[in-house]
Amino acid sequence: MKTHLWNPYLVGALIGVLSILTFTLADKPIGISTGIAQASGACALPVLGADGVAANTYWAKKAVPAWDYGSLFVLGSFFGALVSAVVSGSFKLESVPSLWRERFGPSVGKRFLAAFIGGVVIIFGARLADGCTSGHGISGSLQLAVSSWTFFIAMFISGIVTAFILFRSTSKS
Amino acid sequence: MHTLLAFITGSNLLWAGLLFGFIFGVLLHRGGVTDFNVIVKQFLFRDFTVLKVMFTAIVVGGVGLFILHGQELSNWHIKPAHMLAVILGALLFGIGMVIYGYCPGTGIAAIATGKLDALVGFLGMLVGAAGYALCYDWIAANILPVADLGKKRLPELTTLPEWVWYAGLVVMAAVVFALVARFERTPSKSS
Numbered sequence: 001m002k003t004h005l006w007n008p009y010l011v012g013a014l015i016g017v018l019s020i021l022t023f024t025l026a027d028k029p030i031g032i033s034t035g036i037a038q039a040s041g042a043c044a045l046p047v048l049g050a051d052g053v054a055a056n057t058y059w060a061k062k063a064v065p066a067w068d069y070g071s072l073f074v075l076g077s078f079f080g081a082l083v084s085a086v087v088s089g090s091f092k093l094e095s096v097p098s099l100w101r102e103r104f105g106p107s108v109g110k111r112f113l114a115a116f117i118g119g120v121v122i123i124f125g126a127r128l129a130d131g132c133t134s135g136h137g138i139s140g141s142l143q144l145a146v147s148s149w150t151f152f153i154a155m156f157i158s159g160i161v162t163a164f165i166l167f168r169s170t171s172k173s
Numbered sequence: 174m175h176t177l178l179a180f181i182t183g184s185n186l187l188w189a190g191l192l193f194g195f196i197f198g199v200l201l202h203r204g205g206v207t208d209f210n211v212i213v214k215q216f217l218f219r220d221f222t223v224l225k226v227m228f229t230a231i232v233v234g235g236v237g238l239f240i241l242h243g244q245e246l247s248n249w250h251i252k253p254a255h256m257l258a259v260i261l262g263a264l265l266f267g268i269g270m271v272i273y274g275y276c277p278g279t280g281i282a283a284i285a286t287g288k289l290d291a292l293v294g295f296l297g298m299l300v301g302a303a304g305y306a307l308c309y310d311w312i313a314a315n316i317l318p319v320a321d322l323g324k325k326r327l328p329e330l331t332t333l334p335e336w337v338w339y340a341g342l343v344v345m346a347a348v349v350f351a352l353v354a355r356f357e358r359t360p361s362k363s364s
Contacts, residue, residue, distance in 0.1 A: 004203060008222045009350075011204035012229025018196055019234035023247045026181045026189045030197060032278035033302075036295075040302035058309035063302075069190035074281060076194020077201065081282035084202040093287045097209035097274060100290075114272050115290040119280070119297025120304070122269025126277055127305040128312065129262025130252050133276040134197075136263075137227055140252055142235035144338055146325040147254035151263040156216075158267025163216030166271060172219060 004088035019142060026069065029143075031135030033126040034063050035074030041065030102170050198282050207283040209274035209290070216271055221353045232346045239339050249326070256320035258312070273297070 015030075022028050041059040044052070053059050085091040096111045104110055126132040129151050131140055137155070140148025181189045204226045205211050214220035241247045270276050273294045275283050280298070283291035305312075328335045 005205045006203040008204055008225035009229050011200050012226040013233045015197070015200050015204075015226065015230035016233025016235075016237065018193060018200070019230065020237040020241065020247075022189075022193050023238055023250075024180070024241055026186060026193070027248060028190075029250045030193070032276075032281065036277055036281075036298050037302040037306065040299045040306065043299050044303050044306075056306050056309070057313070058306035062309070063306070067187065069186050072187050072190035073194035073197070076191040076196075077198035077278060078194075078281050078285050079191075080195035080198025080200075080285075081202040081207060082198070082285035083195075084199040085286040088202075090202075091287050093289060095289045097288075097290065099210045099213055100274070111290050112293040115274070115294035116297035116300075118269045118271075118273030119294035120269070120301035121265050122273050122294075123277060123298040123301035124305050125262045125265030125267075125269055127262070127302060128316070129259045129266060130255070132266065132278065133227070133270075134278045136252065137276075138230050138234065139250070141227075142231045142238060143249050143251060144235070144327040144342075145251045145254070146322060146327055146330070147252045147256075147259050149327065150254065150256065150259050151266075154260050154263035155267045155270070158264040159216040159271050160218075160267075162268045162271040163213055167213055167217055170217075 004084070004090040015138065016142070019139060028069055028073075029135065029139035030073070031070065031131065031139060032074055032077065033123060033132040033135060035071045036123060037063035037127055038065050038068075038071045039074070099167065099170055103167055197278070198285065201279050201282040202286060206279045207275070207286050207288070207291075209283075209288070212274055212276070212279065213271055216267075218356075221357065224349070224353065228346050228349060232343055235342055236339055239335065251324040251326060253324050254322035255317045256322060258316050258319070261316070 019030055022030055037058070041053050041056075041063060042065040044059070045065065053065065059065060095108045096106055100111055129136060131148065131151060136145075136148040136151040141152055201207055205222050206226055211220050211222050215223040238247055242249065273280060275291050275294065277298060280291045280294055284295060328338050
């Protein structure tokens with residue numbers, strides 16, 4: 001069932017090599033969450049209008065809604081995972097992950113509501129910290145950035161506390 | 174500081190973004206980190222896939238770039254250490270990651286593997302990012318300047334040579350991986 005999986009150490013090493021390539025060939029670190037902020041600006045266009053989005057400091061300077069290296073990297077990661085899932089036969093529609101189901105039941109509405117709120121919180125945190133598990137966790141940590149190691153440690157502590165509060169009662173298997 | 178290096182420029186850079194992103198997406202899926210259970214169980218210390226993938230990437234990429242930077246073949250891209258913002262952001266991030274069950278990158282990759290909850294959470298991320306953009310002026314004035322250390326690297330905090338830090342990183346990874354291997358061999362207490 002899990003035959004699509006490669007050794008996690010090998011995958012990690014390959015992500016490390018990919019980092020080296022993006023830094024040296026394109027002069028860009030791997031990062032995802034800025035691209036999502038760019039996409040949010042694109043989605044705000046019909047609501048706020050082009051002038052409204054351009055008047056926002058963040059969308060005008062930090063996450064410009066346009067197809068550039070960073071936003072195309074995000075789009076590429078979607079297609080990479082899609083091809084990998086289809087080719088390996090592991091593409092499967094699923095709404096409620098098994099661990100969630102064990103703890104909170106099979107309700108799709110409940111899971112979707114939580115996923116939505118979780119999405120709001122995680123990206124707000126990523127933007128406030130100026131990076132996510134990719135930009136800080138991998139790209140920043142491998143450069144020994146003070147900001148990134150601070151992020152890595154604080155994020156893990158917060159995640160551990162949250163996970164133990166919400167999921168400790170689930171079975172250990 | 175030295176001159177900006179970039180072998181790929183112009184429109185080729187856009188194709189490079191798409192290609193590098195594609196490879197990243199394949200690796201996230203093959204690494205098993207596009208799975209809610211794998212992510213949440215890392216924080217419960219029941220599955221160490223996330224730590225293995227991330228730490229190996231940090232060591233391989235870090236040592237490689239340390240060498241290439243020494244040869245002036247790569248530039249550092251350090252994010253500023255606005256300590257209050259980084260810590261508050263990281264705390265929110267950890268909470269969000271457990272409730273969403275994915276991080277931003279693995280969430281997008283999970284959508285591509287058919288996880289509909291990841292898709293709903295992505296809509297949440299669009300809303301959250303828009304919310305941040307709308308709050309940005311206030312945050313830039315009131316949060317980002319608090320305890321701002323600038324674009325600092327750990328080696329700048331001490332007088333130790335930089336290679337000592339990278340050697341330390343390798344040793345730390347070896348110790349962590351050995352502990353994880355030992356932990357995984359021990360049967361869980363409840364079973």
